[in-house]
Amino acid sequence: MQYFFTLISGILTGLAMPGNLFSFIIWFSLVFFLRNMVNSKNYYQRFLHTIIFSASMLVTTLWWLFPTLTKNIPQVLQNYPSFLGFLGFVGMIILLILPYLIIWLLAELFHRKNRTYNLLYLSLFYSLAFTSAEILREFGDLAFTGGNLAYALYDHTGLIQLVSIIGPMGITFIIVFVNSLIAFDKTRNRSINMLIIFSFIYLLNFSIVRFLPDINYTNNSIKIGAIQTNIPQEIKYSSDIYKNYSVFSKNISDFQSKDVDLIVFPESSFLEDISNSDVLDYMKMDIQNSSKPVIIGYPRFDGENYFNSVWFYNEYGTVINVYDKIKLTPFAEFLPYEAFFNNFQMFKLLRYYSPGEKFNIFEIDSKKFGVQICFETYFPEISASQVKKGAGFLIAVTNDGWFNSKTALLQHYTQGIFRALETRRDFVQISNTGLTGSIDRYGRITNVFKDRQENNGILYVNYNDSFTIYSQISALLKVIILILALLIAIF
Template sequence: MVSLNDIAVWRGESSSRIRSELFWACAGALLLTFAFPGPALGLLAWGALVPLIVISLTSDPKRALRVGYLTGVFHYLALLRWVVGTIHQYGGIPWIAGIAALLLLCLYLGAYVGGFAWCLARWRRGGLYSLVLAPVLWVALEYLRTKALTGFPWGLLGYTQQDALALIQLTDVTGVYGLSFLVVLVNTALALCVVHGMGQNGDGHSGSGWGTPVLAVALAAACVGGAFAYGTHRMAQVDEAQGKAKALKVAVIQGNIDQAVKWDAAYQTATIKTYQALSTEALAKEPDVIVWPETATPFYYLNPVDGLLTREVNRGLAKGDADWILGAPAAERAGQGWRYFNRAYAVTSEGAVIGSYDKVHLVPFGEYIPFQNLLFFIKRLVASAGNFSAGTKGDTIRGWDWHAGIQICFESIFPELSVASVRSGAGLLINLTNDAWFGRSGAPYQHFQMARFRAVETRRALARSANTGISGFVDPVGRVSGATDLYEEAWRVASLPVMTLTSLYVRYGDFFAWLCVAMALAFGPVGGGIRRRFL
């Protein structure tokens, strides 16, 4: 028979356990979030997962799942808090709906961190086995997040290392997933030391001797050291190739047009004049190409309906001898209706269109409604939801003496799009975006952070033109130059190398991520026999 005293003890233990789990979940979430912009304290990432991994290696899978899931939800609530303001202010929906949307997104994303913790607790077998299992699982789940549903690879763990210039050179082989692997590898090695200090060996049982944790730290240090050595060597190679490459002088224009008036017809002429005035200043530097941001022309450029505005833009183009890349919406006849595109036009100073690129990866619920048969009601909730059509993956824009791969808006967070454009012959990358949606949150910095990696992965220089910032340039080893501040009218000009160097990542894509997926399956749900026989 259970006594009242037994019930009181059970309640006390339960309350203490809940407080402990919440504490460690919050601690891990804050460390992870602080590793990203802002404040971009990337060193924190190397220890942010230690509490969660320790719990996963010393607790039952259910507890690991709870702590992991809470860690993920809290982390993404902090990292993506800008979502609420974005969809309220510019999506035209109430605050409460914006909060609900953020919560639903974070509940979904938290499942990946929870799944990592559960799998690690479920399939652990002690020291060195867990040392490999943890980073393999993490990368496999990150890759799943990149591909599942419409894909949302925002804030992958490897991005926290943007300022470790030698280390990020590894991405020209593995993509950003290789950095995520290293970060989790180090976290796991440190966690194994903690676990041993608790008197266990990493599989929930007691153990003795420091041989395994010391070896784990040594292996992790060797891997990180090897990555730094590779990066140092590779930077020298790429810098030598840059010095021999043809240079193209590119100007990026930052108009700083308020999103609240951007599409107001009364401000269209003023918007054009702002971009023309900034471009005239940039023309004094004699650029070969001038880039305006995503939808910089807030009308259908070249459409007869907006003929007066098109002619006004073209009069400005004629002021200098340069090619232009202009962001604009486009409309084309399709049977009895119309098809709409988020487009970048390449135009000469004489007003001749020499190429165009249509955005391939559209923003769900912003530029189109995914799964419309199931989510038919969404259109009523999101007043500004567009109905755009997607372009063709791998399309590029070719000028008379240049060939560029284009990224529009958050296409820069999908590496396969940049890879496809380089495979199509692009010698440099150009990113047009409008980050006014994000306000003064951490999102513009996070967005620029991810775009930076596309240059390193493909070994192509990147020019970025953003409506409200951050605009600037990234060279093929990841160095940033000419970065603008947020919310300023600005222009920048830089000579960029037109590269022909081909990286392993461009050749083979996400082979490293697929290898981690295969290893995760071998270690986990389909690998029981393998583990029993060989491990």
């Protein structure tokens, strides 16, 4: 029965994630898991609880990848059967579980015979151990931060202002600490204590929201012409660049008479390098007619390697800069640890890419900004590196056409909330099928287009060149958390 409750704990945690059920569940969803870890009598019981919790949490959080791998990609590309997609999903979950084993390893050091500990000490240990697991998820070729506990609080606008100081890892620490206080409280007043804790949390959240500055867009705001092309994957991957160009031409002409500073198209508006195609000549003429700079995504081929790239054209149709995607998607865009995963090449989308080497930033009217591609928004270091190079606002371009679920789109889009908070930079996402919209520096969604329809409009951002505390100390904070978790486990 104890393993069943751990399973429930993992499922509840997954249901708290964006687009699933209710975010407030995260404040008590870990209670069963934490209690079972403490009450376990030996190492293999704690091991099983760790595996069951992390697996059920990840599956419930990332369930939308299952139809993507078993149905959507095989139907479009026809390069592997659905059952291989099922195996791929299972394999992905197994790989994502691995960092959570640090919780089990640290717990084995912590739960020694004849050791005594109180409520505060237990709560502190598990908060540090769980936060350490999420930190480890950021490293290596298989890194992926989807499902981190902090992301459940994307709609707790007041509380998540702390991200600018302690980052998402700090929010995770607070979440686990609150769960631990509830899980390990053995007093008669547990119900009253829970009520006090929840009342304090939401009173604090409400109070902070009340004091946040109003959203204020002026004539000095940067106006971005955002284009949600909504090209179906079966058309996009048919490599018919003329159909894709017709969508480009129609949308850019809509902005010809509008007052915008920049026009932005999604990732992979073309799936081929069009540098030697007559389509490029047509596209340049359209840009010249619009008299506005344009950002558009399509691959770059240097004669040897392909790069997933974003191109920046000035108002005269001349390429000013290019950014090559640095954080490629494992298996879909590159093969990680090739010696071990050599038999998993069927999951690549069209081709493998080489990673970019520089965090290039772009500039309009002497204002610098960063552009990132697709799932790079899941990695704080991309935004942080661009901000350190002078970016005053951030743009993400993505496809997201593989996902039929609103949950998938929302989980991706809300990454921009945390990148905005970490850097205090306004954040814009431009997507093929959605979600396309804008987020201000306080993590508030200021505009969002309806998904799965062709649409364009103007998104506003304000420039900011200040630095947050978190952007200065994030690396040090991670090291401190890892060291503290180990020290408390040992001593």
